[in-house]
Amino acid sequence: MPLLEARQIVKVYPNGVRANQDVSFAIEQGEIHAIVGENGAGKSTLMKILYGLETPTAGQIVLRGQPVHIDTPHRAIDLGIGMVHQNFMLVDSFTVAENIALGREPGNGLVVNRAQAIADTRRLSETYGLHVEPTARVETVPVGMRQRVEILKALYRGAEILILDEPTAVLTPRETNDLFAAIRNLIKERKTVIFITHKLREVIEISDRVSVMRDSRMIGTVTTRDTTIPGLARMMVGREVFMVVDKPPVQRGKSVLAVRNLTCANEAGRAVVNHVSFNVHEAEILGIAGVEGNGQTELVETLAGLRAPTAGQVLVDEQPIHGLGPRKVREARVTHIPEDRLTNGVARESSIADNLIVDRYYRAPFASGGLLNPAAILQNGRNMVQEFGIVTRDAEQPVGSLSGGNMQKVIVAREFSSSPRLLIAAQPTRGVDIGAIEFIHQQLVNRRTAGLAILLVSADLQEVMKLSDRIMVMYNGEVVAMFRNTPDVTEEKLGLYMLGGTRQTAAEMEAQS
Numbered sequence: 001m002p003l004l005e006a007r008q009i010v011k012v013y014p015n016g017v018r019a020n021q022d023v024s025f026a027i028e029q030g031e032i033h034a035i036v037g038e039n040g041a042g043k044s045t046l047m048k049i050l051y052g053l054e055t056p057t058a059g060q061i062v063l064r065g066q067p068v069h070i071d072t073p074h075r076a077i078d079l080g081i082g083m084v085h086q087n088f089m090l091v092d093s094f095t096v097a098e099n100i101a102l103g104r105e106p107g108n109g110l111v112v113n114r115a116q117a118i119a120d121t122r123r124l125s126e127t128y129g130l131h132v133e134p135t136a137r138v139e140t141v142p143v144g145m146r147q148r149v150e151i152l153k154a155l156y157r158g159a160e161i162l163i164l165d166e167p168t169a170v171l172t173p174r175e176t177n178d179l180f181a182a183i184r185n186l187i188k189e190r191k192t193v194i195f196i197t198h199k200l201r202e203v204i205e206i207s208d209r210v211s212v213m214r215d216s217r218m219i220g221t222v223t224t225r226d227t228t229i230p231g232l233a234r235m236m237v238g239r240e241v242f243m244v245v246d247k248p249p250v251q252r253g254k255s256v257l258a259v260r261n262l263t264c265a266n267e268a269g270r271a272v273v274n275h276v277s278f279n280v281h282e283a284e285i286l287g288i289a290g291v292e293g294n295g296q297t298e299l300v301e302t303l304a305g306l307r308a309p310t311a312g313q314v315l316v317d318e319q320p321i322h323g324l325g326p327r328k329v330r331e332a333r334v335t336h337i338p339e340d341r342l343t344n345g346v347a348r349e350s351s352i353a354d355n356l357i358v359d360r361y362y363r364a365p366f367a368s369g370g371l372l373n374p375a376a377i378l379q380n381g382r383n384m385v386q387e388f389g390i391v392t393r394d395a396e397q398p399v400g401s402l403s404g405g406n407m408q409k410v411i412v413a414r415e416f417s418s419s420p421r422l423l424i425a426a427q428p429t430r431g432v433d434i435g436a437i438e439f440i441h442q443q444l445v446n447r448r449t450a451g452l453a454i455l456l457v458s459a460d461l462q463e464v465m466k467l468s469d470r471i472m473v474m475y476n477g478e479v480v481a482m483f484r485n486t487p488d489v490t491e492e493k494l495g496l497y498m499l500g501g502t503r504q505t506a507a508e509m510e511a512q513s
């Protein structure tokens, strides 16, 4: 008998979207079960139904052979089902231990026995090898630790089945390895894990079985060792996916972005970007390789006008833009696909069509004589939805109703279409499915070939290597190497510089610039 079964689940959202259509699948006790599928296929919806966050329109959930009604997360927790979301849901101003214990003691409301909470957190954290700092405030801990807090919180509440919705989307490769080690510990303790990801390599590495969703339906469940990455991709997309980009050689043009001795201090006064200098030219993709947390985020924020540098200069077409603020930077035709799409990217309540023009609503054809032109705005929205394959009923839907990956596509579409001089793409394919990755990669390269200057920052080294004309390595806030992207620039070679094992001399860097 399976541990947990979904039988013919149907979910129709109030706006009429059918997110799940006759979905049936089964989870066995003690397995790691991966769920894959394109953006908008219905994965998160199905998980929210299992966790009591959404009510199914029809169908049945069966736990250990018994039909159950999971109408609230509270009920799910009572039944031993825990979930960690695509977007975290912790209380920032509370400590790690408080968050883990919060709401556990019935009748006690928000009151937490602190000493007990800290002791319990330590014990759990050791049992599963999920390292956290019990007394740190959640707002001060890195994203990987926040996620471990969410997992511990679910375990503390007695989760036997743990649902993880895209847990690795926000993790560095190293944190992903740590998470996988913790998942294996959970399995040793007879827990069961359901795991959503867009990275098929991870599916092959960690899962026992994998279920594939496409267009709101369950296509099937296969045993992981009987399948391959191309096989899974085909099931997901319904066609062959090649994942190759067509990247013709091109003569780069003049320098567009010039960064000179740029230095940024963090709140504690430490230089997190330290005397960084480089150029990005017309018709060139400069990729930044580096372990996350080595200054890339702060560098991008400074270039985009979201952070003021402590020293140095940023020039676009020889005009200084540092310290101008995001709006002026945009007016200098610098666009930015932000790494954190939920806080910097979209207005959730507004429609897709409106989000696509927030930076240009006052210009033709979207406005004339001070009046907005709703028809033009809507038409533009429809065109972009079509071109970028955004899964939605129509362009008038609020962005908040989109799946995670489709929100990302809205941002990418908006930034691509603003006719920039410089495009800063930070983690542009984070959370998007393989078909969309293929599309975004080809778009980036096409625009570079057409003359755009692109700065690419990605935690995915293979992405950097595939797309870049030059690769710059950052370590500890500094530029430690620069390479023309030739076949002898391998992952191993870059890795050495990324981990601080070695660095180039100024002359060596100059020679590759």
Ligand SMILES: Nc1ncnc2c1ncn2[C@@H]1O[C@H](COP(=O)(O)OP(=O)(O)OP(=O)(O)O)[C@@H](O)[C@H]1O
Residues within 6 Å of the ligand: 013, 014, 015, 017, 018, 019, 037, 038, 039, 040, 041, 042, 043, 044, 045, 046, 391, 392, 400, 401, 402, 403, 404, 405, 406, 431
């Ligand atoms: N609250 C909501 N209201 C209306 N429609 C919704 C809502 N949440 C999701 N949808 C729609 O349901 C469909 C499935 O979305 P879901 O979030 O389940 O996809 P997903 O497979 O998790 O995608 P992703 O890989 O991008 O996270 C999408 O078309 C989405 O727009």
Ligand SMILES: [Mg+2]
Residues within 6 Å of the ligand: 043, 044, 045, 086, 165, 403, 404, 405
């Ligand atoms: Mg999702």
